[in-house]
Amino acid sequence: MISLAGRDILHSWGKYVFTGAGLGLLIGVTLSMAGIYRGMVEDAKVLLTNSGADLWVVQRDTLGPYAESSTLHDDSWRTVAALPGIAATGNVTYLTMQAWRKNEDVRVFVVGFEYGHPGEPAYLIAGRPITRTHYECIADEKSGFVLGDRVRIRRHEYTVVGLTRRMVSASGDPMLFIPLKDAQEAQFLKDNDAIVNDRARTASNPSLNRPGIPGLLDAVIASQAANHNVNAILVRVAPGWNDTSVAANIHRWLRLQAYTGAQMEEILVAKLIATSAKQIAMFLVILSIVSGAIVSFIIYTMTMSKIREIAVLKLIGTRNRSIAAMILQEALGLGLAGFVVGKTVATLWAPYFPKYVLLESGDALRGFLAVMLICALASIVAIRAALRVDPATAIGG
Amino acid sequence: MSNQRIALAALGFVIVGGILATAAGCSSSSSATKVVLARAELGDLNPTIFGIGTVEAQRAYLVGPTLSSRVSQVLVDQGDLVRSGQLLAELDPVDLDERMASAQSAIDRAASAVEVAEAQLAEARSRSALATASSLRYTELRQRNFVSSEVTDGKQHEAKAALASLDAAKAALDAARRDHVRVKSDRAGVAKQRAQYHLRSPVDALVSAREAEPGSTVVAGQAVLRLIDTKSLWVKTRIDQGRSQRLAVGQVAAIVLRSRPNESIPGKVVRIEVSSDSVTEERLVDVVFDKPPENLSPGELAEVSIALPALKSALSVPSAAVHRLLQQTGVWRSLDQHASFQAVRIGAQTLEGRTQILEGLKEGDEVVEFSAAELHGGEKLHRVDSLAR
Amino acid sequence: MAAAILIKNLSKRYGSGDTAVDALRKVDMSVASGEVVGLVGPSGSGKTTLLKCLGAVIAPTTGTMTLAGQSIFDQNEGGWQIKDLPALRRDRIGFIFQAPYLIPFLNVTDNVALLPMLAGQSNATSRARALDLLRVLEVDHRAQAKVAQLSGGEQQRVAIARALVSRPPVILADEPTAPLDSERALTVIRILNQMAQQYGAAIIVVTHDEKIIPTFRRIYHIRDGCTFEEPGEGRPA
Numbered sequence A: 001m002i003s004l005a006g007r008d009i010l011h012s013w014g015k016y017v018f019t020g021a022g023l024g025l026l027i028g029v030t031l032s033m034a035g036i037y038r039g040m041v042e043d044a045k046v047l048l049t050n051s052g053a054d055l056w057v058v059q060r061d062t063l064g065p066y067a068e069s070s071t072l073h074d075d076s077w078r079t080v081a082a083l084p085g086i087a088a089t090g091n092v093t094y095l096t097m098q099a100w101r102k103n104e105d106v107r108v109f110v111v112g113f114e115y116g117h118p119g120e121p122a123y124l125i126a127g128r129p130i131t132r133t134h135y136e137c138i139a140d141e142k143s144g145f146v147l148g149d150r151v152r153i154r155r156h157e158y159t160v161v162g163l164t165r166r167m168v169s170a171s172g173d174p175m176l177f178i179p180l181k182d183a184q185e186a187q188f189l190k191d192n193d194a195i196v197n198d199r200a201r202t203a204s205n206p207s208l209n210r211p212g213i214p215g216l217l218d219a220v221i222a223s224q225a226a227n228h229n230v231n232a233i234l235v236r237v238a239p240g241w242n243d244t245s246v247a248a249n250i251h252r253w254l255r256l257q258a259y260t261g262a263q264m265e266e267i268l269v270a271k272l273i274a275t276s277a278k279q280i281a282m283f284l285v286i287l288s289i290v291s292g293a294i295v296s297f298i299i300y301t302m303t304m305s306k307i308r309e310i311a312v313l314k315l316i317g318t319r320n321r322s323i324a325a326m327i328l329q330e331a332l333g334l335g336l337a338g339f340v341v342g343k344t345v346a347t348l349w350a351p352y353f354p355k356y357v358l359l360e361s362g363d364a365l366r367g368f369l370a371v372m373l374i375c376a377l378a379s380i381v382a383i384r385a386a387l388r389v390d391p392a393t394a395i396g397g
Numbered sequence B: 001m002s003n004q005r006i007a008l009a010a011l012g013f014v015i016v017g018g019i020l021a022t023a024a025g026c027s028s029s030s031s032a033t034k035v036v037l038a039r040a041e042l043g044d045l046n047p048t049i050f051g052i053g054t055v056e057a058q059r060a061y062l063v064g065p066t067l068s069s070r071v072s073q074v075l076v077d078q079g080d081l082v083r084s085g086q087l088l089a090e091l092d093p094v095d096l097d098e099r100m101a102s103a104q105s106a107i108d109r110a111a112s113a114v115e116v117a118e119a120q121l122a123e124a125r126s127r128s129a130l131a132t133a134s135s136l137r138y139t140e141l142r143q144r145n146f147v148s149s150e151v152t153d154g155k156q157h158e159a160k161a162a163l164a165s166l167d168a169a170k171a172a173l174d175a176a177r178r179d180h181v182r183v184k185s186d187r188a189g190v191a192k193q194r195a196q197y198h199l200r201s202p203v204d205a206l207v208s209a210r211e212a213e214p215g216s217t218v219v220a221g222q223a224v225l226r227l228i229d230t231k232s233l234w235v236k237t238r239i240d241q242g243r244s245q246r247l248a249v250g251q252v253a254a255i256v257l258r259s260r261p262n263e264s265i266p267g268k269v270v271r272i273e274v275s276s277d278s279v280t281e282e283r284l285v286d287v288v289f290d291k292p293p294e295n296l297s298p299g300e301l302a303e304v305s306i307a308l309p310a311l312k313s314a315l316s317v318p319s320a321a322v323h324r325l326l327q328q329t330g331v332w333r334s335l336d337q338h339a340s341f342q343a344v345r346i347g348a349q350t351l352e353g354r355t356q357i358l359e360g361l362k363e364g365d366e367v368v369e370f371s372a373a374e375l376h377g378g379e380k381l382h383r384v385d386s387l388a389r
Numbered sequence C: 001m002a003a004a005i006l007i008k009n010l011s012k013r014y015g016s017g018d019t020a021v022d023a024l025r026k027v028d029m030s031v032a033s034g035e036v037v038g039l040v041g042p043s044g045s046g047k048t049t050l051l052k053c054l055g056a057v058i059a060p061t062t063g064t065m066t067l068a069g070q071s072i073f074d075q076n077e078g079g080w081q082i083k084d085l086p087a088l089r090r091d092r093i094g095f096i097f098q099a100p101y102l103i104p105f106l107n108v109t110d111n112v113a114l115l116p117m118l119a120g121q122s123n124a125t126s127r128a129r130a131l132d133l134l135r136v137l138e139v140d141h142r143a144q145a146k147v148a149q150l151s152g153g154e155q156q157r158v159a160i161a162r163a164l165v166s167r168p169p170v171i172l173a174d175e176p177t178a179p180l181d182s183e184r185a186l187t188v189i190r191i192l193n194q195m196a197q198q199y200g201a202a203i204i205v206v207t208h209d210e211k212i213i214p215t216f217r218r219i220y221h222i223r224d225g226c227t228f229e230e231p232g233e234g235r236p237a
Helices: A004-011 A013-050 A076-081 A180-188 A192-203 A216-224 A243-254 A261-272 A274-304 A307-316 A320-352 A361-388 B002-030 B096-143 B149-196 C047-054 C085-092 C108-119 C123-136 C152-164 C182-199
Strands: A055-058 A086-101 A104-113 A136-140 A150-153 A156-164 A175-179 A232-237 A257-260 B033-039 B041-045 B048-057 B060-063 B069-074 B087-091 B198-200 B205-210 B225-228 B233-240 B252-257 B265-272 B282-289 B301-307 B311-318 B322-325 B328-335 B338-343 B345-349 B354-359 B366-371 B381-383 C003-014 C021-032 C036-040 C062-067 C070-074 C093-096 C170-174 C202-207 C218-223 C226-231
Touching (some): A013 A274, A192 A216, A261 A274, A274 A320, B282 B301, B311 B366, C003 C047, C021 C047, C021 C202, C108 C123, C108 C152, C170 C182
Parallel strands (some): B033 B381
Antiparallel strands (some): A086 A150, A136 A175, A150 A156, B069 B087, B233 B282, B328 B338
């Protein structure tokens, strides 16, 4: 027995391949959407893994430092470090802001870190670590900065001395690592106009500017111009100690919030990415329905164009099930061609997306099964139409 | 026929190509981690310590009154050079001049009182001499019984009274003299107070700020003028405590002022301050210019690089190769294409990014400088020349 | 000669009650194997309905049909006597249409070999049998060609080959010469006669083509659902 479906496909292969390519682009978009979701989850995981921390200590009752803003005093680390089971602590600040290079600005996630403490970039792909205590930075390659670039953040220019890869924030912005003190100043100190304005306001406040107390106003202004806050303390737990129990200790005795890696992942994925995940899920559903509708329409049209041949085949003695099998095989073949094209284009265009797209083979397999299922279901309409054809119509006239 | 063959071949190509692309996409995520290796090299290292400093005057003076008063004159302005002892400003003495005049009158009056007392003393002396002589005469006469004892007693009494008066007059003279001294001292005190209202420069200096204008009231301790000793400008530099270990007085420094970013001015460390800043965790180091540049402005920021003693023939690796795993410092090595962590002991680090290795590696050993992902022990490695695009 | 086709008392009524239409009324017909008879009538006479009944695509209302001695339909016995009608059509009835109606995505050999393949024969055997028939019909030089590359006459021959490949006892031809000129039409009739003789098939040719009617030895006329038999001229084609 020859394959009727195979012969039909070979006969009008141009039309078939063209349709398959079109369907393939649709499937490629669907796979890319799933890849975007996976990429977002991966970004969140990478953010947590690359920070080198076992615990995140943040302001009490906040979901910080990524999902919610959190502020701690920068000397809180001393009380944390004194607890048992703590191997290392590191103050960090996080701020998403614009960095300027020449005349273009790039959105970056500025991380203030302390040399030698958790929070510093664990590995580089080029350059060297920061050696000067000020005005040097390490940038992620996604920012487009290269070694030697002068980057402007707030009031100072920083020289890029090292590059990293895949160090991005939860929303995909490239990270820029600068010394903690510079980051505290950047996060706090505003532009000159605002500073002058603030000084004038303080000077006009009679309780802060007393004539009988020389030096009071200067002292107040000086204290306003200093920032001793950080967003989180990253903690490495000593070997042999349990993350959860150390976190519980911190929570109980220090009145601070401490999250383990698993809790941070849940916060990022469940809270931060949740809305995007729902959107992507909706898109996937819509795209699947659209793909199904398109396949259904195409197969129906292809069947209808063969209605005379089907009538003749039925008359001369072809069974219903052979005809149904032909239509089903054509639908599945279309799905296979579309999937191959879709997977290929998704792989090819994934690196050009602004966000990280992660195409997992598990997703590809699931996508393949879904495509096959949708094609099979979509062919039902055409099969029913084909089966309803009356062979008597071949005896025309 | 041939058309069908062509069609079949084309379809076959597409399918095979697609499968290959898919396979390529899948396999790239599971291949070995790309790394760039570097050698441990012997060479001279020039470690440097870096810090940000502010140009300050070593000696700065606040010139102001010791009593609350009103400024009546300010004779110099910001930027003027003044000499030691020069009158800089005057404060309103209020009633001090009148008090001086009053004290002067009191002195005059006291001087007159002394004269009076002196005259009274002379008078008392003469009376006393008379009474004494008279008393002696009558005593003599009494002895000859020419006068009554009553009269003699009376004359003796007069003599005693006159002597007492003499003592009283002497005492009065002393009192008047002391009073004279007292009012002279009062006047001297008022004069000193008056002098306070002349603000004079303590040293040769430059006026750096003029903070009160004539007519404004200043309280005790408030500055009317600020002076700085121009010869004493230096850069007070803040060095992170963690890196301040090998600092020493006398080390050579290179200073880059914020206003002159392309110029490196040579200087020297003259003092490492005893107390550190515990809040910012920094050590304070004072660095002078070998030759102070002109138009130096106190308050200006500067970047200071202090040169530590050079290390000759030291083994070093790129600083990017040094990592901290758990509590150990070490480097990743590639053994049989697999990652292996080697603990090392590190020494000095240079600003250009080389770290001295004291123990754990020998010359020529290869270490992982850059990696495409975080490394774990035993991970498969693939050596490339460069990771950056 | 045994009757390959035997129809007795065949009627077909469409609809019921007042709107009922009797397309066939008590039709009797018999055709011997190897015989080629004509079925002639104007449009609307019921000849298409008769073909459909003979082709086992519609069920008659009354009557019996026997094909090569096997009872196909007996209204008294409950209608169709064969369970697998498609198999009947595939193996025992050959169809030739006005147009060749070849399958465009199969080549010439496969078009003919399709029926035996569907019947379960191996591809090699089916194709060999197809090639034999194509040779007899002198279109074997086009065996690998696509249908679209053939001329009208060649396609018609391939269609005839397809009708014959299962060696059916009955062949139903519906206006096979309608689009053809007289020379080609007579060629087709000659081939049909030749095939009938060679393979012993009973062939009914529905036609109103004046060019070929004289070639039949027997003609069934049909009008308003009734048939009557008439001897024909039997002129050789």
